[in-house]
Amino acid sequence: MTDTTTTTRAHDDGPDEAHRIPEGVDDATVEAVGKLTAALEVVEQARGMLYGVHRMTGRADNDLVEALEALDEAGHGDLARQIREDLFGQNVLRYRWTFQVVEDYDDHYWSKWRHWEQEARDRLMQGRRHVYEAQLKEQNRTHGRRDHEARPAPGE
Template identity: 55%
Template sequence: MAHTPDDASDTRVEGGSLVGGQFDPTTVEAVGKLSAALETVEVARGHLYQFHRLSGTADFEVEEAIGLLRKAGHAEFADELETHLLGRNVLPGRWTFQVVEGYDETYYQPFRGFEERSRQLTGGHRHLYEAQLKRDRRSPGVPGHEATPASST
């Protein structure tokens, strides 16, 4: 596959700084791995928010069930649900919003900070590893393999 340096992100880093249009491949790979790890954490965080939303929805559905049970004459069971299940903590002392906040403050925000700092090693470029993969895998001059959106028009 021919290589044509026609993409602005078509660079590498050597020793953490731009040298001769190239960056050190191991540094690029390491920063790419850290960025990929952050993407995984983003997915995990999304699942955590989904857990938060689903748990809250379930609590509102329990509330509706309690009302229906009372209406159907099952007040004792409805009272038991209202006392012991409605509004119950999902973890000791925590509702789901507190779990989400704890994750964000304890893990997610520091992780994002480290990933952002790592990009200083690659001249501030984002997704440099992926840009290198794109450069290496695309077929210049073939439709659907353009280097940039502007070159595809």
């Protein structure tokens, strides 16, 4: 049986300074900023999916070129021409290719989320990130147990 306990080490005495609750900040504020950060993380995930749509749509367009060439080579040039004229290079959304959708999302939505989440952290948490999550970790980990340390050891 493996011993999974350790003696308390410096890296096991709670969150590092960057993740501790700033002096004078109450739990309700920590939780509220944590919720704002969690909401931003959903926007970040949606942004990633949008970039995935952008990349996959580009890939589909490239694959379409190959398919149209194959139709041409198989003797179906008229059908290939009709598909090329109607589908190839078409806007994905009205008036936009996916790069324009991504840029619009970034410029008019995602950037505002990033700004206001940062602003809230700067005003209320001295700019510290993930303070709420660090407090959850402190509550949920088994203090003194190996693989439950508060933070990496120096140099790790």
